[in-house]
Amino acid sequence: MTDKKKTTIVLFSGDYDKAMAAYIIANGAAAYDHEVTIFHTFWGLNALRKDEPITVKKNFMEKMFAKIMPRGADKMVLSRMNFAGMGPKMIKDIMKKHNAMPLPQLIEMAQEQEVKLVACTMTMDLLGLKQEELLDNIEYAGVAAYLADAEEGNVNLFI
Amino acid sequence: MTDKKKTTIVLFSGDYDKAMAAYIIANGAAAYDHEVTIFHTFWGLNALRKDEPITVKKNFMEKMFAKIMPRGADKMVLSRMNFAGMGPKMIKDIMKKHNAMPLPQLIEMAQEQEVKLVACTMTMDLLGLKQEELLDNIEYAGVAAYLADAEEGNVNLFI
Amino acid sequence: MTDKKKTTIVLFSGDYDKAMAAYIIANGAAAYDHEVTIFHTFWGLNALRKDEPITVKKNFMEKMFAKIMPRGADKMVLSRMNFAGMGPKMIKDIMKKHNAMPLPQLIEMAQEQEVKLVACTMTMDLLGLKQEELLDNIEYAGVAAYLADAEEGNVNLFI
Numbered sequence: 001m002t003d004k005k006k007t008t009i010v011l012f013s014g015d016y017d018k019a020m021a022a023y024i025i026a027n028g029a030a031a032y033d034h035e036v037t038i039f040h041t042f043w044g045l046n047a048l049r050k051d052e053p054i055t056v057k058k059n060f061m062e063k064m065f066a067k068i069m070p071r072g073a074d075k076m077v078l079s080r081m082n083f084a085g086m087g088p089k090m091i092k093d094i095m096k097k098h099n100a101m102p103l104p105q106l107i108e109m110a111q112e113q114e115v116k117l118v119a120c121t122m123t124m125d126l127l128g129l130k131q132e133e134l135l136d137n138i139e140y141a142g143v144a145a146y147l148a149d150a151e152e153g154n155v156n157l158f159i
Numbered sequence: 160m161t162d163k164k165k166t167t168i169v170l171f172s173g174d175y176d177k178a179m180a181a182y183i184i185a186n187g188a189a190a191y192d193h194e195v196t197i198f199h200t201f202w203g204l205n206a207l208r209k210d211e212p213i214t215v216k217k218n219f220m221e222k223m224f225a226k227i228m229p230r231g232a233d234k235m236v237l238s239r240m241n242f243a244g245m246g247p248k249m250i251k252d253i254m255k256k257h258n259a260m261p262l263p264q265l266i267e268m269a270q271e272q273e274v275k276l277v278a279c280t281m282t283m284d285l286l287g288l289k290q291e292e293l294l295d296n297i298e299y300a301g302v303a304a305y306l307a308d309a310e311e312g313n314v315n316l317f318i
Numbered sequence: 319m320t321d322k323k324k325t326t327i328v329l330f331s332g333d334y335d336k337a338m339a340a341y342i343i344a345n346g347a348a349a350y351d352h353e354v355t356i357f358h359t360f361w362g363l364n365a366l367r368k369d370e371p372i373t374v375k376k377n378f379m380e381k382m383f384a385k386i387m388p389r390g391a392d393k394m395v396l397s398r399m400n401f402a403g404m405g406p407k408m409i410k411d412i413m414k415k416h417n418a419m420p421l422p423q424l425i426e427m428a429q430e431q432e433v434k435l436v437a438c439t440m441t442m443d444l445l446g447l448k449q450e451e452l453l454d455n456i457e458y459a460g461v462a463a464y465l466a467d468a469e470e471g472n473v474n475l476f477i
Contacts, residue, residue, distance in 0.1 A: 005469050010316070012180055014239065017360055021330055021476075024440075028461035034469070042176055043239060061253055080332065080361060094379055094444055122183075126253055143187035151164050151193070151313045154469045157328070157476040158180075158316040169475070171339055173398065201335055202398060220412055281342075285412055302346035310323050310352070310472045317339075317475040 007034045007155040010146065014043025014070065015079035016088050016103060022159045023106035029155065030113035038110070039146045041120035044159075045127065047073045047107065048119055048134045062128025069127070073103040111137060118145070166193045166314040169305065173202025173229065174238035175247050175262060181318045182265035188314065189272035197269070198305045200279035203318075204286065206232045206266065207278055207293045221287025228286070232262040270296060277304070325352045326471040328464065332361025332388065333397035334406050334421060340477045341424035347473065348431035356428070357464045359438035362477075363445065365391045365425065366437055366452045380446025387445070391421040429455060436463070 007029035011022045022038060030036045040048055051072035058066060070076045078087040092102055101109065110117065117138040124130075124140075131140065150156050166188035170181045181197060189195045199207055210231035217225060229235045237246040251261055260268065269276065276297040283289075283299075290299065309315050325347035329340045340356060348354045358366055369390035376384060388394045396405040410420055419427065428435065435456040442448075442458075449458065468474050 007465075007469075010180075010184075012177065012318075018330065021328075021359060024461055025328075025465070028465055032462065032465050032469075034465075041180060061249065090379065091444070098443055100440070100444065122259070125257055126250070126259065143183055144191065147166075147184070147187055147191050147193075147314070151166075151191075153314070155465070155471070155474050156314050156316065157474065158318050159330075159476050169339075169343075171336065171477075200339060220408065281418070284416055285409070285418065302342055303350065306325075306343070306346055306350050306352075306473070310325075310350075312473070315473050315475065317477050 005032075005034045005155075006149065006153040007036045008146070008150045008153040009036075009038045009156075010158045011038050011040050011044035011047065012042050013079070013159055014046045014076055016073075016076040017078050017091070018159050019044065019047045019073065019076060020103050020106065022157075023103065023110055025157070026110055026115050027106060027113060030110065030115050034154070035116075036110075037116040037118060037149045039118045039120060039141075039149075041123045043069070045119055045123060045129055045134070046070045046076060047103070048117065048138060049129070050133060050135060051075070054130075054133045056130045056132050058128050065127050066129075073107055076103065107135075120146075164191075164193045164314075165308065165312040166195045167305070167309045167312040168195075168197045169317045170197050170199045170203035170206065171201050172238070172318055173205045173235055175232075175235040176237050176250070177318050178203065178206045178232065178235060179262050179265065181316075182262065182269055184316070185269050185274050186265060186272060189269065189274050193313070194275075195269075196275040196277060196308045198277045198279060198300075198308075200282045202228070204278055204282060204288055204293070205229045205235060206262070207276065207297060208288070209292060209294060210234070213289075213292045215289045215291050217287050224286050225288075232266055235262065266294075279305075323350075323352045324467065324471045325354045325473040326464070326468045327354075327356045328476045329356050329358045329362035329365065330360050331397070331477055332364045332394055334391075334394040335396050335409070336477050337362065337365045337391065337394060338421050338424065340475075341421065341428055343475070344433050345424060345427055345431060348428065348433050352472070354428075354431075355434040355436060355467045357436045357438060357459075357467075359441045361387070363437055363441060363447055363452070364388045364394060365421070366435065366456060367447070368451060368453060369393070372448075372451045374448040374450050376446050383445050384447075391425055394421065425453075438464075
């Protein structure tokens with residue numbers, strides 16, 4: 001075991017702004033030399049979806065979920081002031097003006113900094129998401145693996 | 160004091176899916192031999208309501224809250240994709256197909272595993288909820304008791 | 319470094335009830351002799367806005383945000399059962415009846431107890447909020463300062 005500090009984040013939310021907060025904290029902690037894990041569960045899994053459509057075998061319900069849920073980080077919506085889709089565009093415009101990184105780039109940066117991105121297999125199963133639909137170079141695990149990380153954690157957050 | 164690891168969760172949310180996440184983590188941590196506490200406050204108290212109507216003396220506001228709020232875990236709604244009540248049914252159907260436990264059983268399992276379920280007395284008071292309306296074998300406490308648990312905690316989450 | 323326990327809360331949410339929960343925990347922890355920090359980011363910054371209009375130079379987008387977002391703690395709305403503004407009034411009436419403190423007073427109390435209130439400069443920038451618009455005697459910092467507090471924290475919450 002190393003002496004590194006640990007930050008472990010459960011990303012449950014599918015909101016663009018909450019996912020941004022999660023990845024900003026994660027990238028900050030990685031820059032600070034923490035071992036960082038983001039455990040994506042429920043709607044948070046959408047941040048890990050590839051943005052192109054992937055052909056995989058799905059049953060009716062799974063197809064429906066796949067259609068309704070945002071395909072990837074860039075398509076996620078705000079937790080408030082969404083204004084029928086206007087909100088995320090506004091935020092993204094403002095971010096561009098301020099040279100702030102949009103969510104897909106925050107995720108890329110996290111991968112470059114070796115933040116461990118984990119997809120919760122139990123909720124993947126419930127929502128009918130397959131590994132082929134999610135980003136490359138992520139890990140797959142359940143609640144036991146999350147707890148093993150979290151119980152040694154200095155900073156544990158549920159977002 | 161024991162050497163057991165501690166997991167302490169504040170369940171603030173009244174959403175079915177968030178409560179599921181809280182109880183899945185709690186049950187996992189208990190199986191992992193943690194001492195686990197779920198402190199139910201605000202809308203999270205609804206997870207502890209008995210599902211039958213209980214006759215207790217209430218003033219007008221308290222009656223109104225009692226009517227509007229979901230009576231028990233099974234009646235709670237999703238944080239998103241609720242579709243006028245369709246969402247929870249969909250999730251429950253899918254969970255049945257995958258042999259995943261619905262929320263009321265997750266709560267039962269937590270009680271069997273001796274997860275400490277606490278109802279926040281301050282918010283019970285605000286929402287007009289009486290002890291007779293809540294599940295048996297739970298504890299009643301305030302923020303001081305929560306902090307006493309949390310400050311020794313390895314995993315602290317606000318859900 | 320002192321031996322004091324530390325509680326560090328990220329207040330991301332702009333909901334009245336969630337901000338109440340954050341400040342109740344913070345005040346409890348301060349009474350318990352913890353060093354307490356609330357790091358206000360995104361919509362949580364609204365809790366720190368002064369309630370009178372402040373004249374500062376803003377561009378079009380910033381003016382729009384300033385208009386749409388609640389000006390100060392007292393104007394924030396509930397996470398559920400908002401009923402077009404009825405909800406917060408109901409909660410406030412009930413709180414008065416129970417001698418519970420409304421949010422603006424919880425914030426005052428936190429300041430008296432030397433809870434460190436921090437505004438996230440990155441999101442202030444995004445939302446166009448200026449220091450003149452926020453409460454006096456607060457601090458300004460970014461994610462690095464948050465992590466420096468949190469990594470030593472006993473209780474870390476994201477609300």
